[in-house]
Amino acid sequence: MTEKKESKKVLPGELVATAEEYMPGFGTFEDDGNIYSTAIGSLYLDEGNKIARLDFKNPPLVAFDEDVVFCEVTDVKPSMVVCRIQAMEGTSRGITGETMGTLHVSKISNRYVEDASEKFRITDIIRAEVIQSRPSIQLTTAKPHLGVIMARCNSCREPLDRKGNKLYCESCERTEYRKLAKDYRDVKPC
């Protein structure tokens, strides 16, 4: 009987299979007929049970539940945001290696968000809280001090100014929208 087929190393948000062929297992989720990874891991396509899952041999212990982290958004899909964790707030514990975290669309805000790209863009710097640290890092921004702390204009790349609950680019005269942290571009060193 076929056990499982070892496959390749995958990154968070990578398309690993289709829902027609496999069911989402550990470390993966389904969105609109596709199955994506939620972390860095080795992909296993279990042919016997038709499950796509990730395997974590030595998950790096770099963040703990309820840690607050600063990250750069590296990918935005309708259902999730992928980001690279750059630092932790209020601790001297370092980050080792390339540490990715994912933020599910339901964890962006206390209000309903249909599409994560309404609230985040690639290269945004965000403050987020860790709600699950193992086997993969899952984040939330559904608190007032969590969300985008620095964002650049989508067309000219200049930092955007805050205007109420929106962001504005003076040179392009464009308005953009984010899930903002209350201290957007006013973060005090701790």
Ligand SMILES: [Zn+2]
């Ligand atoms: Zn601009």
